[in-house]
Amino acid sequence: MTAPTTYPATYAESGVFVCFEGGEGSGKSTQARLLADRLRAEGYAVLLTFEPGDTAVGKELRRIVLSPETGELSHRTEALLYAADKAEHVDTVVQPALDRGEVVVTDRYVDTTLAYQGAGRELRIEEVEAVARWATHGLRPHLTVVLDVDPRDGLGRFEGRDRIEAESLEFHDRARQSFLDLAAADPDHYLVLDAHSAPDDLASAALERVRPLLGQAKRP
Template sequence: MDSSETSKLMTAKLKKGFFISLEGIEGTGKTTQARLLSERLIEEGYEVILTQEPGGTVIGNRIREILLHVDHREMSYMAELLLYNAARAQHLSEKILPALNQGKVVITDRFTDSTVAYQGYGRGIDIQLIMSINDIATEGIKPHLTILFDLDVETGLQRNKGINKVDRLELEDIEFHKKVREGYLKIAEAETGRIKIVDASLSFEIVAQKVWEIVRWRLEK
């Protein structure tokens, strides 16, 4: 299926609602920004669902525990890829699509771009294979808008150390995280219409304002 056919399929399935994903490497503050954006949209009168990947459902949260637990460092890259997409398929079916069909705004902290960046560019799994599996799990659905929070790797990891946040992926070496960041930027370069980059090194207040300006513009459009 080419990109135009995928776009038509996505449009047909997402007749209602508005789907936003937030992406970025570790420590960019996207989880905080997701909450702030949700609160702002609710203030503006929108019905909002705030969720995350992996997770968002009971089944997804169980898979999340397996994926991120620091004791599971022996997990194969392919098992990792398939578990992320298993959680995603459940997430989409149980939570995201029903909310969109009710005309709500759905904000997810991570979606398919994370898998391409982490398992593709970071792990080295074939990108086309990952995209094919992503398409199976999502039936070709992508967010209407993706905001990529960009930050240098050293700063991001240091931020997470400051709040004592540790999971299996954060234990990877710095070169892994640099590959992930480079991957995100390549993804954004290829999809400038959907993906907008925000400088995450700025204060969270300024970042929140920039995010709101992007989202408001797209909603009005």
């Protein structure tokens, strides 16, 4: 079971920060895009982003951590590379958009590091979290939507696999449980959805949960 988080939480006072998390093949990118599209249609300023790789520095880090050509990395090295991507992402993309009052929708964030590099790699969760939270100034999403899928189903959606996707089922099972444990520990800031549900139904459920948060968001 994932250890309860102890690092001080910080929530943006302007804008709205929403994250989609879950295992491989759960549909995070699709649901992040659908939420962004629906909010834009209602007139909100929305930034759609992702990790790792949505900065110039991040693109290089993404290539290193995901390319099969990289081969084996020390688990600690891998965790630090992901933390570096998050630091650059928050400082140059996420926080500036929140300061502008926008809705930031990200495909993956800190929970992925806790689930994959912590539980998946079997590193100490509290140590991995300390690094990841420091890198992101403790900034948490107002809402994290976990799209839950059995790895045996999600991984079947890929023909070629990157370094992480190619890990064992045991690795992905540990990561899945970690996502669920994180959500169970903080239900006020999490929504768990069955990734097998129809995409439109999932998008509607996510939007319904986000609506009460939109008082902090601006319209262009």
